[in-house]
Structures are given as structure tokens and as C-alpha cells.
Amino acid sequence: xxxxxxxxxxxxxxxxxxxxxxxxxxxxxxxxxxxxxxxxxxxxxxxxxxxxxxxxxxxxxxxxxxxxxxxxxxxxxxxxxxxxxxxxxxxxxxxxxxxxxxxxxxxxxxxxxxxxxxxxxxxxxxxxxxxxxxxxxxxxxxxxxxxxxxxxxxxxxxxxxxxxxxxxxxxxxxxxxxxxxxxxxxxxxxxxxxxxxxxxxxxxxxxxxxxxxxxxxxxxxxxxxxxxxxxxxxxxxxxxxxxxxxxxxxxxxxxxxxxxx
Amino acid sequence: xxxxxxxxxxxxxxxxxxxxxxxxxxxxxxxxxxxxxxxxxxxxxxxxxxxxxxxxxxxxxxxxxxxxxxxxxxxxxxxxxxxxxxxxxxxxxxxxxxxxxxxxxxxxxxxxxxxxxxxxxxxxxxxxxxxxxxxxxxxxxxxxxxxxxxxxxxxxxxxxxxxxxxxxxxxxxxxxxxxxxxxxxxxxxxxxxxxxxxxxxxxxxxxxxxxxxxxxxxxxxxxx
Ligand code: HEM
Ligand code: SF4
Ligand code: FES
Numbered sequence: 001x002x003x004x005x006x007x008x009x010x011x012x013x014x015x016x017x018x019x020x021x022x023x024x025x026x027x028x029x030x031x032x033x034x035x036x037x038x039x040x041x042x043x044x045x046x047x048x049x050x051x052x053x054x055x056x057x058x059x060x061x062x063x064x065x066x067x068x069x070x071x072x073x074x075x076x077x078x079x080x081x082x083x084x085x086x087x088x089x090x091x092x093x094x095x096x097x098x099x100x101x102x103x104x105x106x107x108x109x110x111x112x113x114x115x116x117x118x119x120x121x122x123x124x125x126x127x128x129x130x131x132x133x134x135x136x137x138x139x140x141x142x143x144x145x146x147x148x149x150x151x152x153x154x155x156x157x158x159x160x161x162x163x164x165x166x167x168x169x170x171x172x173x174x175x176x177x178x179x180x181x182x183x184x185x186x187x188x189x190x191x192x193x194x195x196x197x198x199x200x201x202x203x204x205x206x207x208x209x210x211x212x213x214x215x216x217x218x219x220x221x222x223x224x225x226x227x228x229x230x231x232x233x234x235x236x237x238x239x240x241x242x243x244x245x246x247x248x249x250x251x252x253x254x255x256x257x258x259x260x261x
Numbered sequence: 262x263x264x265x266x267x268x269x270x271x272x273x274x275x276x277x278x279x280x281x282x283x284x285x286x287x288x289x290x291x292x293x294x295x296x297x298x299x300x301x302x303x304x305x306x307x308x309x310x311x312x313x314x315x316x317x318x319x320x321x322x323x324x325x326x327x328x329x330x331x332x333x334x335x336x337x338x339x340x341x342x343x344x345x346x347x348x349x350x351x352x353x354x355x356x357x358x359x360x361x362x363x364x365x366x367x368x369x370x371x372x373x374x375x376x377x378x379x380x381x382x383x384x385x386x387x388x389x390x391x392x393x394x395x396x397x398x399x400x401x402x403x404x405x406x407x408x409x410x411x412x413x414x415x416x417x418x419x420x421x422x423x424x425x426x427x428x429x430x431x432x433x434x435x436x437x438x439x440x441x442x443x444x445x446x447x448x449x450x451x452x453x454x455x456x457x458x459x460x461x462x463x464x465x466x467x468x469x470x471x472x473x474x475x476x477x478x479x480x481x482x483x484x485x
Binding site: 240 | 347
């Protein structure tokens with residue numbers, strides 16, 4: 001295989017995995033052994049091996065979320081050895097490779113924890129609260145009509161770069177999972193500042209931030225205390241600067257919007 | 262007025278209240294410190310007593326006192342109730358393994374605990390000095406001013422008070438090491454050019470102010 005290391009020795013690992021039947025039952029940690037794990041495997045491939053073993057033994061496989069397996073969808077959310085997306089900075093769980101671990105390691109694997117993110121089953125968590133926040137205002141309305149020319153609206157390069165940086169948020173929820181306050185401010189701020197920086201976002205600028213923050217509070221996320229765990233654990237490096245922009249946008253909108261309610 | 266109450270009951274609005282009251286309390290610390298530096302004057306409290314008499318009776322100061330009480334009240338109420346709300350948002354089931362120390366600093370996570378130590382200190386501190394001066398008859402010095410200096414001398418003969426005052430300054434130090442620049446972040450006053458300076462000033466402010474306050478009980482206990 002291209003890029004694989006022929007000298008890499010297969011590893012045997014002890015996994016401590018959170019198992020939980022459904023939303024209502026209480027869960028707990030269960031120990032498993034996995035053998036002959038290649039260091040070139042991704043973390044999810046290692047879990048695939050575990051699940052094949054479990055199926056062979058007639059046991060229920062471990063439920064975990066994943067989709068793209070290339071770091072762009074934000075589904076593969078695991079709390080690994082006490083860190084969101086595991087020990088490596090700037091990676092999603094699907095991009096984390098077993099070469100970051102050593103033979104004989106014990107690895108604790110838990111679901112995201114937050115009141116607003118209930119566990120569906122095992123390691124799979126309901127993050128629909130994020131969808132409802134986006135539905136509350138994280139969009140721009142595009143009216144139909146003739147196709148506009150490309151680059152018709154001039155946007156300074158540094159502004160478009162900053163908007164793009166904010167736009168890289170994949171909605172994984174590592175920010176919430178790692179925050180002591182289970183605050184969703186980094187996620188909300190990424191979308192709010194992305195759209196506030198761009199002219200296309202200005203039409204709904206005030207209602208967007210008012211409605212998204214209201215929905216964020218309604219979902220039961222905590223309030224930010226500027227601890228910074230979120231930005232440290234974010235797989236795409238969304239910065240705290242966005243939260244400062246969010247707070248400004250919120251205050252400006254509240255002070256000047258026509259919304260009296 | 263519902264949009265106003267909605268603004269300041271939202272999570273961001275409440276944070277804004279924390280930041281504004283927090284910075285206001287920082288400005289109070291400066292005034293309080295500058296006045297109290299007169300304790301170090303070798304005049305057996307003449308200047309300090311005159312200052313204290315002025316602070317106790319000047320109508321402008323007495324009005325500002327109401328603002329100060331409101332500032333503390335909002336800061337403490339919002340701070341503690343946000344801490345409780347955030348605890349609820351975190352959820353009942355915690356992580357079995359959580360290495361939060363690898364992504365954030367201890368003092369930034371301990372603001373409510375540090376603030377509570379400061380609050381405990383504040384109650385004892387008000388009882389020690391403010392309570393006596395405002396609500397009891399204190400002997401007067403040679404100039405006819407209430408002898409606040411004597412109260413200070415007396416209180417800081419007690420090693421328990423000295424210890425509490427010094428510990429409280431450490432709590433305030435760590436509260437401010439995070440709080441000062443955090444308030445700017447909350448207010449959205451962040452800029453690539455100026456934020457490093459805000460952080461630097463915040464550290465300097467916290468260390469100088471807290472060290473100077475802590476020096477007072479130590480000075481009186483050991484040298485007076
Ligand atoms: C002279 C005394 C005090 C000063 C100068 C002060 C200053 C500050 C500042 C500047 C902040 C940062 C605000 C922000 O992040 O936006 C803060 C946060 C905080 N303070 Fe204080 N504080 C004082 C006393 C207290 C007391 C007595 C409590 C009571 C328990 C308290 C509880 C808190 C809490 C819980 C936070 C974090 C809240 C948050 O970030 O949402 N503080 N303080
Ligand atoms: S801000 Fe970062 S950690 Fe939070 S949802 Fe977006 S990508 Fe994930
Ligand atoms: S599976 Fe899509 S980001 Fe990991």
C-alpha cells in the first residue's frame with residue numbers, strides 16, 4: 001500500500017468503550033481487546049475490526065457515527081483518552097491514525113457529553129440541536145433570476161480569507177464536547193462571522209444573529225467563559241476571534257434591529 | 262422594553278454584564294488601592310484617616326458607593342447563576358476520562374471558585390472595616406477624624422485575618438489573570454494589533470494590584 005510503513009508492527013490494544021442500549025437506559029464502560037491492528041489504520045478502521053470481531057462472536061457491534069471518513073462531514077465524533085477527536089491536534093477522529101498509539105495501550109472511547117447532545121446509542125450522539133441553530137438563521141436567501149456574473153461583488157482578499165476560515169467549520173461539536181460549560185459559541189460564531197463578513201450575508205445580518213443565539217440558548221448550551229478549550233480542540237482551527245465577532249454582532253443587532261420582541 | 266430584558270437575559274447578554282461589571286470592579290480596585298497606599302505613610306494614620314473620613318462623607322463618593330454595590334451585586338449574581346446554568350448544560354453524566362488540563366488553564370476554569378473566595382473575603386472585609394466605620398462609633402484621632410487606622414492596626418494583629426487577606430489576594434490574582442483580558446474578548450474588543458497589549462496590561466495590572474493589597478496586612482502584621 002502506498003505510504004504504508006513495511007516495518008510497522010501490528011498492535012494489540014485494550015479498549016474501554018462506552019456502551020449504552022438507547023437514550024433511556026444507563027450506559028457504562030465495557031473492556032475489549034483488539035489484536036493485530038496495523039499502525040496505518042485509521043481510528044475508525046480499528047473500530048471496524050472490533051465490530052467484525054463482535055459480530056463473529058454474535059455480539060452487538062458498537063454504534064458510532066461516521067460518513068465521509070476524510071475529515072469534512074463532522075460525523076465521526078469520539079472522545080478518545082479524555083480529548084475530543086483524540087490526542088492529535090487539528091484532526092477529526094477519521095483522520096487520526098493508529099500510529100499515534102503504541103502496542104499495549106489502553107484507549108478510553110466515550111461519546112460527546114452535553115445536555116444538548118443526548119446519547120442515542122453507544123458512541124452515537126444526537127447533534128440535531130446544531131441543525132436547529134443553523135435553521136434559525138445560518139443561511140443566506142438566494143432569489144431566483146438570471147445567473148449573476150462571477151466576481152460581480154468585490155470582496156477584499158483578507159475579508160474573503162477570514163470568511164473562508166470561518167466557513168471551514170464542519171459542525172462536529174468538538175467545541176461543545178470539550179467545553180467545561182458545554183457552550184456552542186464557537187460553532188455559532190463561525191457561521192455568524194462567516195456570513196457577517198460577506199456582502200451576501202448582510203441582508204439577514206441582524207435577524208440571523210438574534211435568532212441563532214436565541215436558538216442556541218433554547219437548546220440548553222452553556223455560556224462561554226473564554227476558557228478556550230473549544231478552539232484548542234477544534235479539528236479545523238476555528239479561532240476565538242469569531243466569538244468576539246459574534247458578541248459584537250449580537251450587541252449591534254439587538255441595539256439597532258427593528259425587532260421589538 | 263421586552264427586547265432589552267431579552268438581550269440581557271440571553272447567554273451573551275449576561276456575559277456582557279459580567280464583563281462590564283468586572284471591568285468596573287477593576288477600576289474600583291485602582292481607586293481603593295491608591296487611597297489605601299496611604300497606610301504605608303509613616304504618619305501614624307493621619308493622612309489615611311483624613312482620606313477615610315472624606316470617602317465616608319463626600320456625597321459624590323456616597324452616590325458612587327450605590328453604583329459599586331450594584332456592580333458587585335450584578336457581577337456576583339450573574340457569575341454564580343451562570344456557573345450553575347453551565348454546570349447543568351454540561352450534564353449529569355461526565356466523562357470517565359477527561360484531560361481538560363491539556364486544552365485550557367486551571368484558573369480560567371475556576372472563575373466561580375476563585376470569585377467565591379473573593380466573595381467570602383469581601384464579607385469579612387466589610388465586617389472588619391466598613392461595618393465598624395459606618396454603623397458604630399469609632400474613636401477619633403487628633404484631627405477629629407474617625408480613627409480608621411487604629412481599626413487596621415487592630416485587625417492585622419490577628420494572624421487569621423492576615424492569612425485570609427493574603428489568600429484572598431491570590432484568588433483575586435488568578436481571577437484577574439483570566440478575567441481582565443477575558444472581559445475584552447466578551448465585549449468583542451479583540452484586534453490582532455491590540456489584543457497582545459491588552460493581555461500584557463492585564464497580567465501587569467493583576468500582579469501589581471494584588472501584590473500591593475497583599476502587602477498591607479503583611480506590613481502591618483510584621484512591622485507595626
Ligand atoms: C473586586 C472583585 C472582582 C473583580 C475585579 C472581578 C473581575 C472580573 C472580570 C474582569 C471578569 C471577566 C468577565 C468576562 O469574562 O467577560 C470576571 C469574571 C467572573 N467573576 Fe469576577 N471579579 C470580582 C469579584 C467576583 C466575585 C466576588 C465573584 C463571586 C462569586 C465573581 C465571580 C465571577 C465569575 C463566576 C466570573 C466568570 C463569569 C463568566 O466569564 O461568565 N467575581 N470577574
Ligand atoms: S467550531 Fe470546530 S469544533 Fe466546533 S463544530 Fe465547528 S469544526 Fe467542530
Ligand atoms: S467521518 Fe466525516 S469528518 Fe470524519
